[in-house]
Amino acid sequence: AYDIGLHGVVYQVNKWDPKQFDWTKKLADADYVGPTCQYCHMRGGHHNVQRFGTVYTSMGMSMADRGAPIWNEKRDRWVSVCDDCHSPRFARELLQALDEAVKDAGLKYRETFKVAEDLLRDGV
Numbered sequence: 061a062y063d064i065g066l067h068g069v070v071y072q073v074n075k076w077d078p079k080q081f082d083w084t085k086k087l088a089d090a091d092y093v094g095p096t097c098q099y100c101h102m103r104g105g106h107h108n109v110q111r112f113g114t115v116y117t118s119m120g121m122s123m124a125d126r127g128a129p130i131w132n133e134k135r136d137r138w139v140s141v142c143d144d145c146h147s148p149r150f151a152r153e154l155l156q157a158l159d160e161a162v163k164d165a166g167l168k169y170r171e172t173f174k175v176a177e178d179l180l181r182d183g184v
Contacts, residue, residue, distance in 0.1 A: 062097060070094035100141050
């Protein structure tokens with residue numbers, strides 16, 4: 061998703077330009093033209109990429125309890141990363157759109173898996 065999204069495209073186009081991505085600097089000191097995976101998921105030097113994820117570890121979107129305090133904590137943490145460059149409103153709207161896309165993808169995955177399962181049962 062990152063590679064085909066706006067941030068990933070900016071990275072792919074500019075990653076070899078030292079004026080855009082100076083890899084000699086620590087991440088916290090860098091002023092990149094766009095965020096890398098590490099910028100968002102390893103914020104503040106944390107090496108646990110799940111820390112800035114939007115769902116529980118090892119849980120799909122459909123299994124997440126959206127009323128749980130950890131759900132809101134993760135969402136707020138996610139928005140705090142995005143609002144380095146974007147407004148909090150934009151970040152929350154994008155997060156909601158991503159939630160919907162993940163739910164749709166999950167449905168398509170289950171549909172595809174069912175087709176493959178049926179083909180296997182039919183000996184194909």
